[in-house]
Amino acid sequence: MEIRLANERDLDDWMRLVRKERDSFPGLETEAALTEHRETVLGFVHRESAICAACDGRIVGALLFSKEENMLCYLAVDGEYRRRHIAEDMVSYMLTLMDPNRAIVVTTYREGVPEGIAARAFYKHLGFAEGRLTEEFGSPVQEFVWIR
Numbered sequence: 001m002e003i004r005l006a007n008e009r010d011l012d013d014w015m016r017l018v019r020k021e022r023d024s025f026p027g028l029e030t031e032a033a034l035t036e037h038r039e040t041v042l043g044f045v046h047r048e049s050a051i052c053a054a055c056d057g058r059i060v061g062a063l064l065f066s067k068e069e070n071m072l073c074y075l076a077v078d079g080e081y082r083r084r085h086i087a088e089d090m091v092s093y094m095l096t097l098m099d100p101n102r103a104i105v106v107t108t109y110r111e112g113v114p115e116g117i118a119a120r121a122f123y124k125h126l127g128f129a130e131g132r133l134t135e136e137f138g139s140p141v142q143e144f145v146w147i148r
């Protein structure tokens with residue numbers, strides 16, 4: 001398993017993973033949304049803010065983050081590769097590239113939503129604390145905040 005910054009050559013395989021796990025993310029329902037998301041990922045790649053987990057030449061984990069906002073923007077691990085600490089390893093890698101003096105924020109599903117069970121358990125496991133209730137793409141979400 002290799003954890004590293006993604007490059008443009010990874011984009012097709014990155015999007016294969018996004019498509020496979022799209023049901024976990026509001027806002028990726030349509031082909032147009034996926035096409036737009038691909039451009040978004042490319043922007044993160046150019047800013048060196050896209051981390052991937054590669055296994056046997058295949059991308060099985062993807063993470064986007066913002067250095068400016070100190071925010072984790074997207075995180076997914078292939079369903080067949082979960083509970084192997086791949087997400088944890090990607091977050092650890094991300095932390096080496098972020099400002100240690102600012103809180104890290106991520107938004108995810110609110111409590112009680114089945115799609116959010118893994119993510120909420122994961123962020124709590126890392127030490128994130130529950131924060132503000134907000135909305136994203138018209139869906140109710142909750143911020144999780146982590147202070148080193």
Ligand SMILES: CC(C)(COP(=O)(O)OP(=O)(O)OC[C@H]1O[C@@H](n2cnc3c(N)ncnc32)[C@H](O)[C@@H]1OP(=O)(O)O)[C@@H](O)C(=O)NCCC(=O)NCCS
Nearest residue numbers: 024076077082083084085086087088108118119121122125
């Ligand atoms: C959330 C997600 C990224 C976690 O990826 P992962 O690689 O399986 O997570 P890890 O193996 O690094 O998990 C580390 C720890 O988090 C906790 N955890 C992770 N998934 C969990 C789950 N489904 N139930 C309970 N605890 C869980 C556990 O404590 C785990 O350690 P353990 O396996 O030794 O008990 C993955 O489930 C996923 O892609 N889900 C769909 C997309 C999504 O929800 N993304 C986040 C949206 S903001």
